[in-house]
Amino acid sequence: MNLLRFxxxxxxxxxxxxxxxxxxxxxxxxxxxxxxxxxxxxSAHWPVWNKPVLGAANIIQTIPSLAxxxxxxxxxxxxxxxxxxxxxxxxxxxxxxxxxxxYTGIRGVDPAVVEAGRGxxxxxxxxxxxxxxxxxxSVILSGVRVxxxxxxxxxxxxxxxxxxxxxxxxxxxxAMVNNQLILAGxxxxxxxxLSADFGLGWLERRLRTP
Amino acid sequence: MKTNASDGxxxxxxxxxxxxxNGQSLLSxxxxxxxxxxxxxLLGRSGSGKTTTLKLINRLLTPASGEVLVNGASTAHGDVxxxxxxxxxxxxxxxxxxxxxxxxxxxxxxxxxxxPAERVHQRVEELLQMVELDSQIATxxxxxxxxxxxxRVGVARALAADPAILLMDEPFGALDAITRxxxxxxxxxxxxxxxKTVVFVTHDLREALRLGSRIALMEAGRLVTVLSPAEFLRxxxxxxxAYVHAFGDGLESVANRSDSNxxxxxxxxx
Numbered sequence: 204m205n206l207l208r209f210x211x212x213x214x215x216x217x218x219x220x221x222x223x224x225x226x227x228x229x230x231x232x233x234x235x236x237x238x239x240x241x242x243x244x245x246s247a248h249w250p251v252w253n254k255p256v257l258g259a260a261n262i263i264q265t266i267p268s269l270a271x272x273x274x275x276x277x278x279x280x281x282x283x284x285x286x287x288x289x290x291x292x293x294x295x296x297x298x299x300x301x302x303x304x305x306y307t308g309i310r311g312v313d314p315a316v317v318e319a320g321r322g323x324x325x326x327x328x329x330x331x332x333x334x335x336x337x338x339x340x341s342v343i344l345s346g347v348r349v350x351x352x353x354x355x356x357x358x359x360x361x362x363x364x365x366x367x368x369x370x371x372x373x374x375x376x377x378a379m380v381n382n383q384l385i386l387a388g389x390x391x392x393x394x395x396x397l398s399a400d401f402g403l404g405w406l407e408r409r410l411r412t413p
Numbered sequence: 414m415k416t417n418a419s420d421g422x423x424x425x426x427x428x429x430x431x432x433x434x435n436g437q438s439l440l441s442x443x444x445x446x447x448x449x450x451x452x453x454x455l456l457g458r459s460g461s462g463k464t465t466t467l468k469l470i471n472r473l474l475t476p477a478s479g480e481v482l483v484n485g486a487s488t489a490h491g492d493v494x495x496x497x498x499x500x501x502x503x504x505x506x507x508x509x510x511x512x513x514x515x516x517x518x519x520x521x522x523x524x525x526x527x528x529p530a531e532r533v534h535q536r537v538e539e540l541l542q543m544v545e546l547d548s549q550i551a552t553x554x555x556x557x558x559x560x561x562x563x564x565r566v567g568v569a570r571a572l573a574a575d576p577a578i579l580l581m582d583e584p585f586g587a588l589d590a591i592t593r594x595x596x597x598x599x600x601x602x603x604x605x606x607x608x609k610t611v612v613f614v615t616h617d618l619r620e621a622l623r624l625g626s627r628i629a630l631m632e633a634g635r636l637v638t639v640l641s642p643a644e645f646l647r648x649x650x651x652x653x654x655a656y657v658h659a660f661g662d663g664l665e666s667v668a669n670r671s672d673s674n675x676x677x678x679x680x681x682x683x
Contacts, residue, residue: 319508322471322580323522323570324497333521337512 209383217372221391224368227361228354228395231290235297235350240343242298243305244331257306260299268292268357272364289358289366296357297350304346308339341411348403355396359388369395421485422446423578423610424470429479431465439465440634443479452604452611452669454625456618456656461631463614467580470612471500483578498522501571501609505583507563509555515541515566516551522574540569545599561592568600572607579611585620597623601669618660622646622668630656642668 210217242260246253266274271292275281281288312335320334336343362370369388376384424447431440440462447453455463468474469481472488481488488496509518517524519540520533528536541548544565555563564584571579585593597620604611604624615621621628622642630637630645630653637652645653646664657664 313506313508313511315504315506315508316510317508318473319502319504320510322468322473322497322502322504324494324499325521325525326494329525334510 206383206386210387213387217387217391220367220369220371220388221395224355224358224370224392224395227286227289227293227358227366227368228351231293231354231358232297232347232351234290234294235301236347238294239298239301239346240305243302243343244309244336246302247306247309253306256302257299260302263295264299268296268360269363271295272360276364285361285364285366288364289361289368293354293357293361297354300346300349300353301343302346304349305339305343308342308346309335311342312338341407344403344407344410348400348407351399351403352396355392355399359392422482423449423484424612425480425482425485426466426469427480427482429469429476429481431462431469431474432477438634440469443636445629445636445639447610447612449610450608451626452613452624454613454615454621454628455631456615456621456625456628457631458616460633462634463616463631464582465634466631467582467612467614470578470580471497471502498526498574499576499578501573501576501579503564503567503571503579503581503584505586507555507567507584509563509566509570511555513554514551515553515555515558518555518566519570519573521570526574536573537569540572543572543603544569560588561596564588564592564596568603577610579609581611582614583616584613586615586617593620600624618656619664619667622664625669 242256246256263271272288275288275292278288281291316334316338317330320330325333358368359370359373361368362374369392372384372388376382376386376388424445426443426445429440429443430438432438443462443466445453445466455466457463465474469476470483470488472481472493475489483496483500510521513521516534516537519537523533523536524530537551538548541551546562546565546569550558550562550566555566558566567584571581585596588596601624613621613624622645625642627639627641628645629639630650632652638648638650640648640653646657646668648654648657
């Protein structure tokens with residue numbers, strides 16, 4: 204009951220920080236999709252690029268998030284605004300699932316279908332946009348789903364460098380040893396993650412080809 | 414693309430070899446001509462180079478040496494996309510696009526060639542009728558069809574832009590015996606009406622005898638011999654004889670009699 208009252212009393216700030224959180228996750232996911240899908244396509248079509256691209260994305264994934272925020276802090280244009288920095292870091296983390304699933308999705312398209320398309324005289328571009336990407340879409344989307352869920356969690360850490368988001372509550376609560384404050388950040392974050400997971404999962408099933 | 418006199422071969426292999434990137438040779442010294450309106454069957458075991466030969470025609474593969482000519486022009490020059498669109502292609506796995514309806518599958522090449530929608534639609538109806546499928550099937554997806562229906566759609570799709578040449582890679586291989594028999598019969602009557610130049614790959618002698626005007630026997634990346642069905646049955650060539658032996662009795666009755674050797678063939682009977 205106390206918790207509910209606390210939530211009600213602070214609902215304006217909760218909504219504001221949730222919106223900030225969504226913005227961090229949304230923009231970084233969008234960037235990861237814009238960069239990751241083309242990289243996934245390149246590594247699926249030209250095997251030479253497969254190892255370096257996936258390797259680099261893998262290495263980024265292994266850097267602890269707090270350390271990555273720290274590394275990026277001194278970079279001139281980035282370091283001047285915490286949200287830029289947080290978005291870049293989140294984008295880098297989101298790249299791996301997007302690239303890997305794009306790669307897997309395209310490589311998973313039935314070779315007979317691709318060969319038939321090529322034999323019928325589809326150009327590479329037509330083959331990509333009319334055959335490969337549509338057939339890989341549900342696999343790519345499941346990569347985006349993983350990226351979003353991970354980003355929602357990671358974005359709470361962005362508050363450590365002052366980028367805002369629901370992490371503000373959590374860090375404040377930790378400092379003041381106040382569980383209600385921690386939950387005011389953790390619960391909306393969990394709800395965000397679950398609804399993103401559910402919504403994208405539903406979309407993914409709808410787009411899956413029989 | 415320049416077109417030679419109509420009596421020249423439609424497809425010609427001139428001393429063609431194909432080598433895999435790892436250096437393994439799949440095909441060598443191939444000289445072969447395919448005449449207008451005939452069904453040339455490439456017969457051989459797996460690994461004999463018959464599919465490789467087929468894919469060299471629409472340049473899904475590029476020869477390591479030698480030349481492949483289609484309508485008198487080397488496939489090495491010119492636009493590979495328009496070459497492929499002028500050649501119908503049917504493969505064993507069919508390769509229907511699972512995310513397209515039957516109508517979109519069949520109408521894809523006309524559509525990307527810029528035909529108006531109404532004309533594409535008409536063409537699809539016409540083709541469905543030609544391969545003896547109900548027009549209701551047009552709105553279905555490939556996974557909702559039976560194997561035989563899928564294969565008919567595959568044939569209809571290959572015929573969509575009315576190509577003069579048709580390449581068929583074991584198109585009936587994965588079908589049950591009854592459906593295969595039916596489709597072979599329909600292929601013959603279709604071929605009788607449309608008079609396409611067909612190159613047909615199979616490992617089934619019975620199918621080769623039944624459908625082929627001529628049979629090109631291949632083994633280990635080489636062309637062994639080219640014979641009419643009737644000649645094939647009487648051939649002294651050891652490999653041809655081995656085939657006839659392996660497939661057993663009753664082959665005479667299936668052999669394609671539309672070829673010029675028919676009388677010959679009858680005289681040759683015991």
